[in-house]
Amino acid sequence: MNYTLDFTPVIDGLPNLLWACLGTFTLAICGMLLAIVIGIGGVILRQSPLKPLRWLVIGFVELIRNTPFLVQIFFIYFALPLAGIRLDPTPTAIIALGINGGAYAIEIIRGGVQSISKGQMEAGLALGLHKAQVFRLIILKPALRAIYPSLTSQFILLTLTTSIASAISAYELTSVSQRIESDSFRSFEVYFTVTAFYLVISWVMMRIFALFSSRYFSYPVR
Amino acid sequence: MNQTINSATTTEPMISLSGVEKWYGAFKALDNINMSVAKGEKIVLCGPSGSGKSTLIRCINHLEAYQKGDIHVGGIMLGHGSKTIDAVRREVGMVFQQFNLFPHLTVLQNCMLAPMRSLGLDKAQAEDRARTLLERVKISEQAEKYPAQLSGGQQQRVAIARALCMRPKAMLFDEPTSALDPEMVKEVLDTMIALAEEGMTMICVTHEMGFARQVADRVIFMASGAIVEEAPPAEFFSNPKHERTRKFLGEILGRH
Numbered sequence: 001m002n003y004t005l006d007f008t009p010v011i012d013g014l015p016n017l018l019w020a021c022l023g024t025f026t027l028a029i030c031g032m033l034l035a036i037v038i039g040i041g042g043v044i045l046r047q048s049p050l051k052p053l054r055w056l057v058i059g060f061v062e063l064i065r066n067t068p069f070l071v072q073i074f075f076i077y078f079a080l081p082l083a084g085i086r087l088d089p090t091p092t093a094i095i096a097l098g099i100n101g102g103a104y105a106i107e108i109i110r111g112g113v114q115s116i117s118k119g120q121m122e123a124g125l126a127l128g129l130h131k132a133q134v135f136r137l138i139i140l141k142p143a144l145r146a147i148y149p150s151l152t153s154q155f156i157l158l159t160l161t162t163s164i165a166s167a168i169s170a171y172e173l174t175s176v177s178q179r180i181e182s183d184s185f186r187s188f189e190v191y192f193t194v195t196a197f198y199l200v201i202s203w204v205m206m207r208i209f210a211l212f213s214s215r216y217f218s219y220p221v222r
Numbered sequence: 223m224n225q226t227i228n229s230a231t232t233t234e235p236m237i238s239l240s241g242v243e244k245w246y247g248a249f250k251a252l253d254n255i256n257m258s259v260a261k262g263e264k265i266v267l268c269g270p271s272g273s274g275k276s277t278l279i280r281c282i283n284h285l286e287a288y289q290k291g292d293i294h295v296g297g298i299m300l301g302h303g304s305k306t307i308d309a310v311r312r313e314v315g316m317v318f319q320q321f322n323l324f325p326h327l328t329v330l331q332n333c334m335l336a337p338m339r340s341l342g343l344d345k346a347q348a349e350d351r352a353r354t355l356l357e358r359v360k361i362s363e364q365a366e367k368y369p370a371q372l373s374g375g376q377q378q379r380v381a382i383a384r385a386l387c388m389r390p391k392a393m394l395f396d397e398p399t400s401a402l403d404p405e406m407v408k409e410v411l412d413t414m415i416a417l418a419e420e421g422m423t424m425i426c427v428t429h430e431m432g433f434a435r436q437v438a439d440r441v442i443f444m445a446s447g448a449i450v451e452e453a454p455p456a457e458f459f460s461n462p463k464h465e466r467t468r469k470f471l472g473e474i475l476g477r478h
């Protein structure tokens with residue numbers, strides 16, 4: 001063991017790495033927003049009185065949760081162009097992350113909705129509100145609060161999954177560090193630094209989640 | 223026969239049920255219910271557990287669907303389409319055993335939500351109305367609090383105010399005091415008594431027989447999904463006709 005540490009390539013590449021962190025962050029945030037939209041939309045469709053719509057959601061969730069993310073992202077990046085849909089790596093990664101995270105979010109949010117007592121729905125209906133209004137104005141927020149810890153840990157996972165977007169060379173931390181590593185052969189230094197960066201990114205995400213929660217879910221519960 | 227042409231001499235009932243039947247699968251929860259509640263009338267509905275009291279009043283605002291019979295509320299025939307259901311729900315307020323306040327909204331917001339979203343009031347109108355009614359249930363100083371910060375009795379009074387904010391023509395109460403600690407029952411009953419004195423049409427499922435004596439025009443006794451007996455409270459308590467009523471009264475009054 002006489003490997004001498006040399007962080008010079010890492011330090012030289014630091015601006016690049018920091019920009020790449022921002023890329024990772026962008027993928028994660030956009031992916032999450034899409035996942036939330038898919039999650040909530042999916043839960044609404046999942047409750048639809050129309051059976052085909054419910055089946056569509058169930059099928060979607062099963063498909064996504066039982067196939068590898070890498071294959072999903074390859075499918076969008078390499079297979080969809082054959083159908084005329086050609087996307088750059090970054091939008092591809094965001095869509096893949098959103099779809100994948102969305103499928104998990106559907107199941108998580110559905111659990112939250114089911115945890116809200118029937119009485120809440122009935123009170124809303126008895127006041128003359130429509131089902132959709134009751135869902136949006138009465139059920140949704142307490143439901144999200146109930147499952148917020150599971151949802152955020154799923155989203156931390158989503159944040160870390162952005163690294164798989166390196167497989168299609170999306171602009172993010174892992175692919176940039178791979179480049180620095182293959183130019184310098186400083187594997188230990190590069191991946192040590194990258195590991196630290198991912199930790200910081202996850203931590204920042206958790207702070208954002210906590211901040212959001214303290215604002216949005218500030219009402220007291222007993 | 224509600225289709226009387228000569229409406230000058232007949233006052234149409236505020237709420238009427240005729241031949242209502244309700245099934246849960248093969249189980250008959252309501253059996254040929256006929257009742258008519260005049261404007262301003264106060265009905266107390268009682269009966270043993272599982273007799274169908276909740277089911278009955280929940281049919282009136284169509285929280286439960288029923289399979290047979292007709293229900294009219296405030297001149298509207300409650301069909302099974304969403305249009306008349308919505309219309310009826312805007313006319314009748316309901317108060318639940320478990321209060322069912324919305325935990326993420328303040329007391330004031332709880333009261334403003336439906337008037338804004340369902341009646342289309344603007345914010346200022348809705349707030350004005352909400353504050354007036356919170357005043358009336360004597361809880362205006364709690365307007366900015368959240369439900370979890372209130373006692374059960376206070377929550378139930380807010381729930382009453384919230385329903386009244388829709389300016390309903392009638393109010394339905396489903397055991398409004400049975401989830402309360404004993405010391406809070408009175409404040410809720412007093413609120414209901416005040417409401418009754420103002421002339422509100424009310425159907426109350428309750429076992430508070432003191433309330434029934436003081437407020438009810440009629441007491442209706444149900445058993446096994448059917449109306450067994452109905453009478454003004456004095457007569458109902460002193461001279462119950464049916465064996466089941468006597469047995470029920472024996473049990474419920476014996477407890478006190």
Ligand SMILES: Nc1ncnc2c1ncn2[C@@H]1O[C@H](COP(=O)(O)OP(=O)(O)OP(=O)(O)O)[C@@H](O)[C@H]1O
Nearest residue numbers: 246249251269270271272273274275276277278397
């Ligand atoms: N969703 C349901 N599915 C099947 N049966 C039901 C359902 N809801 C109520 N029932 C049955 O219908 C009957 C009437 O119920 P309901 O809740 O109206 O009784 P209740 O008189 O209000 O009783 P309690 O005093 O306990 O509130 C009961 O036998 C009950 O088991």
Ligand SMILES: [Mg+2]
Nearest residue numbers: 275276277396
């Ligand atoms: Mg009941």
